[in-house]
Amino acid sequence: MELALLALSLVLLCSAGLTRSLTITSVDQSVFEKAQGEKVMLPCTFELLEEDEGPLDIEWVFIPADNPEKEQVIIMYAVGRIYNHCNPTEIGRVHFTNPYPRCGDGSLDIMNLKAADTGTYQCKVKKVPGVQSKKIQLTVLVKPAGTKCSIEGSQEIGKDLTLKCASREGSPLLSYDWRRVSGPQELPATSMLNKNTGELLLKNVSQEDSGVYNCVASNRVGTDECSIELNVTPQSVCWVMVM
Numbered sequence: 001m002e003l004a005l006l007a008l009s010l011v012l013l014c015s016a017g018l019t020r021s022l023t024i025t026s027v028d029q030s031v032f033e034k035a036q037g038e039k040v041m042l043p044c045t046f047e048l049l050e051e052d053e054g055p056l057d058i059e060w061v062f063i064p065a066d067n068p069e070k071e072q073v074i075i076m077y078a079v080g081r082i083y084n085h086c087n088p089t090e091i092g093r094v095h096f097t098n099p100y101p102r103c104g105d106g107s108l109d110i111m112n113l114k115a116a117d118t119g120t121y122q123c124k125v126k127k128v129p130g131v132q133s134k135k136i137q138l139t140v141l142v143k144p145a146g147t148k149c150s151i152e153g154s155q156e157i158g159k160d161l162t163l164k165c166a167s168r169e170g171s172p173l174l175s176y177d178w179r180r181v182s183g184p185q186e187l188p189a190t191s192m193l194n195k196n197t198g199e200l201l202l203k204n205v206s207q208e209d210s211g212v213y214n215c216v217a218s219n220r221v222g223t224d225e226c227s228i229e230l231n232v233t234p235q236s237v238c239w240v241m242v243m
């Protein structure tokens with residue numbers, strides 16, 4: 001008796017596997033890259049077949065890139081209702097794109113993106129015997145911000161000094177570029193620029209190197225800048241006054 005039941009359920013399972021059932025039709029794009037504050041639509045459209053006769057369930061699972069153990073369901077459609085999980089950081093930011101996902105559109109909208117939204121999103125659509133899922137990768141990049149310029153070293157003729165530029169925020173890869181915005185526009189011939197650290201090394205400075213310098217920090221989603229004035233003066237002559 002028990003064996004017969006087991007055999008029957010095996011047959012049922014196998015036939016479910018073989019039947020053509022619901023399909024997820026949005027398959028073209030599975031990698032998204034956005035800037036913080038923007039919105040994104042993660043597509044998950046599907047087609048049901050007549051064989052799919054169970055209740056329709058749609059579920060979005062989020063697996064954070066920086067903490068994969070914290071996998072969580074963020075929104076769900078089940079038994080004709082939408083369950084929008086009330087994680088405080090998501091309130092009002094996460095919706096089904098279509099208010100009636102049962103009609104074949106389980107796409108997800110996320111508004112006002114944050115860096116912490118970076119990770120894997122899995123759309124699972126179930127209407128037994130049909131079960132399908134699709135994974136989407138989302139990266140939320142932060143624009144450079146809070147960029148500050150400074151000068152390290154003495155601003156005296158003949159000395160070496162470094163113009164420094166650093167952004168407080170900004171996703172990698174950040175790149176820095178310096179230019180002179182007063183007088184001769186080109187950088188001094190002996191200067192050495194490190195685009196990764198934002199440092200511009202000036203050797204054996206002369207008064208002609210004086211002027212306003214501008215640094216632009218940039219990454220794939222934005223730019224930020226700062227300026228600083230370099231004022232090269234003759235070497236101090238304090239000892240003359242002491243005499």
Ligand SMILES: *[C@@H]1O[C@H](CO)[C@@H](O)[C@H](O)[C@H]1NC(C)=O
Nearest residue numbers: 157158159203204205206207
């Ligand atoms: C520094 O620059 C001056 C001219 O600006 C030049 O005469 C001198 O030789 C330079 N010194 C060094 C160490 O390069």
